[in-house]
Amino acid sequence: MVYLSFEWIGWMVGVTAVFWATPQPFKLMSLAIATAVFLIIYDPISCGILVLLTLITYGAARLPFTESKRLILGLTPIFILLFGYKALSKFSGNDLLTGTIIPLGLSYYTLRCAHYLIETYKGNSKQIPLLDLVAYLFFLPTIFIGPIHRQPEFSRDLRRHRWNSELFSEGIERIIYGYFKIAVLGNFLISRIFAESSDRISEDGSILAGYLLMVQIGLNLYFQFSGFSDIAIGFARLLGFRVLENFNWPYFKSNISAFWNSWHISLTSWCRDYVYGPVVAITRSPSLGSIATLIAVALWHEISIRYLLWGLYHGLGIILWQKGSQYWRRYPIENPTLRFLIKVSSIALTTHYVWFGFYLVREIQF
Secondary structure (H helix, E strand, C coil), X not given: CCXXXXXXXXXXXXXXXXXXXXXXXXXXXXXXXXXXXXXXXXXXXXXHHHHHHHHHHHHHCCCCCCHHHHHHHHHHHHHHHHHHHHHHHHHCCCHHHHHHCCCCCHHHHHHHHHHHHHHHHHCCCCCCCHHHHHHHHCCHHHCCCCCCCCHHHHHHHHHHCXXXXXXXXXXXXXHHHHHHHHHHHHHHHHHHHHHHHHHHHXXXXXXXXXXXXXXXXXXXHHHHHHHHHHHHHHHHHHCCCCCCCCECCHHHCCCHHHHHCCECHHHHHHHHHHHHHHHHHHHCCHHHHHHHHHHHHHHHHCCCHHHHHHHHHHHHHHHHHHHHHHHHCCXXXXXHHHHHHHHXXXXXXXXXXXXXXXXXXXXXXX
């Protein structure tokens, strides 16, 4: 199942039609059932795991223990499943296993379960009825690609839920926008036209060839991933829900910290809240917090040496920028032309730093 298939378009159209045709008291149930049917058809193991995690999450929040014990008992099986599957798929050495072992959407719904438990523990979110939790976790638009939307905002939309023609129209526009990014900008212009042009003007193995490949990887990754997110966000709006934005023009940011605040926002904000904050609170070191956060982002993608190095690469980049910005703030530049040139240069440097990291992840195979 891929977003560019007519099959997925059929699911979006069918689920949306059934959802709005269902009487209000049964809308949530119909959407959860549709998601369960989807998972049973395409990945029944994932459906079973999601059911299990839903029960664990719901039960852990209500155990007759202290808040900290409930949190530990809930989070432990969630992260064992997530990182156990990722480690098994990486180190199994079985090509078939490697290609199929990670259940559909596991990386996304485990973090939603953890988010709900942590927010309940912190007192920022009240315990919700089982049906509301099921609706939150069995939410088809974001089930296997994200964004990792937050439970309080989802519950707010539940309370206010009604037909909104403007939101519905926004959803259609956003879906078209996402498909344009993936099919036209990513697949056609970058993966085909740009790649063919690069092959003609550069020799294989040359520095220019490596540079053009790096640019191709960086641009295609953005168009594909942000396009997927646009489709998921648009699908959610067709159903009357607003979910968290996932990208905010990341390649136009002038420093690496701003980049990570605008790239895969739902994941980086999750890690900032639940990794960076606690690490800084314990160590009083923003630098350690940055390193830990980017390592968490990296290992969420894949448990491997290459992603560990990628996380360290970006963590060190943020630390260097933080240290440098403290110095630059002492010497403000008054000349507007010079400020503009520095701004443009900073954007170019940041973008190439990010692209080089993507290139290394692709080229390093360990």
